[in-house]
Amino acid sequence: MKSSIQIYKEVESQKTIITSISGSGTKSPEEFLRALDKFGIEWYVTEKGTLMIKYWQIGSEDFVSPERAAIIRSDRPSPEQGDELDWLSKNLPNVRGRYSGQWIAVYSNEIVAAAPDLPDLIGQISGFERPLITFIPAEPVVWTFTYAS
């Protein structure tokens, strides 16, 4: 675990680097992001286009438009949101074993709610932003389609 002095030094170091990048005449958001990568500073862009930088977690609102954010985020999703579909795909056998016949809500790579009825599930997920919702069937699933090999 890092000491508070170590963390303070890291933050101060990052502040200095980011200040120097900001003042170095970078022309576009993509150039700015490449400069952050060059210095090993972790970042992500939210769906609304806010730039978030690790340690600081300072939001720079309107950094890019939502359309441009979607392009940037296709390579680097927000860590707090993750890719719930990827997580579900990789954990499907376990999820089917435990939640068959239920609606589930996945958020931040974990199942945060489950219920046999959708209205019950809806009542459990009001505190989550954009949870992924799907139904885990109890009966056998058709896994191949006419267009799948």
Added chain:
Amino acid sequence: MLVKNFEQVVRFYEARQDPSGPSIWLPLVNVTLVTPANSRVSLPLLFDTGASVTTLRADLHPILGLQSWDQGIRVETDTAGGRTVVYRYTYTLEIFGKTIDCPIHLASQLPYHPLFVGLLGRDTVFNEFGFGFWESTHELYLTQSP
């Protein structure tokens, strides 16, 4: 020679019955539905160029703020399984960085699958984007300005 440019990559996801069993790869898209209560939920949909309209399972109707699935406009439509009745609505979807008011069909005969709850169809949604499809790399390519 015609050249098309795409700035986003949409990946396929693996569907596997059990850890040692065979798998298939599906083009799935996380679509954000803006509910009548103005909350947002993420619905995984199968990218389906064969679907004329985005279609959701009928039992999702509570999340759409509906008392029953058949309150909308009755539409008879042809599917791979034959002629069927669906009900048409309009909802707001957030997808690939755009917000779109989109026709949605509720259908009672969609097969169950744990990785998707409906089909992302062509009507309105596909007009906004251009797509390229590479099966061998398990990737879809997308542009916001076709």
